[in-house]
Amino acid sequence: MHPLIETFSKIEVFKKLKISQIERLVKNREIIFRRYERGELIKGRGEKINEVMVLMSGKVRGEMNDFNGKNLVVEEIKAPNFLAVNISFSREAILPVDIVSEERCEVAYLKKEKIFELASENIDFLKALVEFLGSKFYFISQKLWFITLNSLKEKILIYLASKYSGGEVVVLDKSIEQLSQLFGSTRPALSRAFSLLESEGIIRKEGNKIYILDKDVIDFYV
Structure with missing residues (x-):
């Protein structure tokens, strides 16, 4: 063919x-x-x-x-x-x-x-x-x-939920710059939103790895 x-x-x-x-x-x-x-x-x-x-x-x-x-x-x-x-x-x-x-x-x-x-x-x-x-x-x-209709923090949680498979780690397949474009935000604002989620004990971010600390929150957006 x-x-x-x-x-x-x-x-x-x-x-x-x-x-x-x-x-x-x-x-x-x-x-x-x-x-x-x-x-x-x-x-x-x-x-x-x-x-x-x-x-x-x-x-x-x-x-x-x-x-x-x-x-x-x-x-x-x-x-x-x-x-x-x-x-x-x-x-x-x-x-x-x-x-x-x-x-x-x-x-x-x-x-x-x-x-x-x-x-x-x-x-x-x-x-x-x-x-x-x-x-x-x-x-x-x-x-x-x-x-x-969603705050920047909610956009992150929705995105993480879409990548979540029940484990403890979600590996980001996009850079912060790419995610900021996807979310319609600036890079500094997105970094602050990630920091806020960390301070609330929901996630821990290490490079492109997101450790899920509060699975109930992620499950809410699945």
Whole structure:
């Protein structure tokens, strides 16, 4: 099987297509492929999206910056996956975030009309696409709740709970800088919040290792 066809077939929505339909997309050159280096801007906030983007390889992040220069990572996406597909099918189709490559990656660009054509040919593909768009809306709603309705201390506890597997140690897979972007805070504020949790006897932080001292608190957020 052609590597490009294999990559497309790994995406949940495209799994509903016949291999012959995916082959037709690739072989008829109805897809444009572009490569990006680490840290490169793929699409900028405010740009109009006229196509459907698929991340074929690598990893990207969607981020926003406020007037004070504070950076907020809205989402991290690993290949293979759609990029901003919910925006592509919106009426305005204006991108609300910057899409930046976190490592070398490749993005495929398809015309929206081609997706409509595939949906008209395959009802299972249409259903999968609608379900995917619904799940993106749910994700954004949860992200908004996480950012706006929780204190910084609660955000840390929610994050630790998501990584907690019942042991005594949670190993952070992100730096303080990365976590501050994820939480929409500054690095000093996040460090102070960690110190506050330590002073309250809930955790003990040693580098990227978080020792859970009060499991009842963590269990509350699981």
